Amino acid sequence: MLFGGETAQSYYEEGLTSAIKGDLDQALLYFRRALQLDERLHQARHQIGRCLLRQGKAEEALPSLDKAARALAEVSAPRVDLGFAFLQLGRIEAARDIFAGLLQEKPNEARAVLGLAYCACGKGQWETALGLAQRAIELGRTQFDTHFLIARAADKVNRVDISTAHYQKAEELMNQSIEASPDHPAGYYLRARVHHGLGRYTAALDDIENALKYVRPGQRYAAYNELFSQEEIVAYKESLLVELNASDKLRGGAG
Secondary structure, three states, X not given: OOOOOOOHHHHHHHHHHHHHHOOHXXXXXXXXXXXXXXXXXXXXXXXXXXXXXXXXXXHHHXXXXXXXXXXXXXXXXXXXXXXXXXHHOOOHHHHHHHHHHHHHHOOOOHHHHHHHHHHHHHOOOHHHHHHHHHHHHHOOOOOHHHHHHHHHHHHHOOOHHHHHHHHHHHHHHHHHHHHHOOOXXXXXXXXXXHHHHOOOHHHHHHHHHHHHHHOOOOOEEXXXXXXXXXXXXXXXXXXXXXXXXXXXXXHHHHO
């Protein structure tokens, strides 16, 4: 029996613990059991959606997140997660409506501002994306995803100083993540993306090899609003090799 007894709240709390540990399948079992015991525990419904989103299953997450967002209208997190689910599915306008609507009520909601930055990124509006992501930083959103988005957007508008500074901060944060979870592929894949942005092709390829050691065939991963699978990592590795060879040829020609 669970500590606290056979109650919806006990299962919900066990689900939170499992989710923090990264055991999303177990967390889903706990949250679903909590909801069976109390259908009014909409926080469990929200967490089901979050777990599915972290597994890259945005389509499956949508119903839970939508119901949670409606039932917990005064809480920002379910609505923000619903917006990011739409982003995962490429439904940029639907995501933008969610984020913009929330910001009309709560203009300092940092994750919603970041969500709008991703929407702008999806539309190729790099200056807008850069400004919004910088605003998210000002509002306290200082995680990897914000720095990584700023770096990429700054790259697109030739702001090398900004790009380099935020790639370096993103690298620092991802180093910490890898140290905490050295057997998870996401850290290596995302750090490879950072190395790539900084032109460090060999370091990027080293991290891709590490990611491939830990990635599970057939599994889809979602981390810091980036989606990937084994097949996509392999394709990315091939593109890096092409760029590295082209870079070597340019250096050889210059010599």
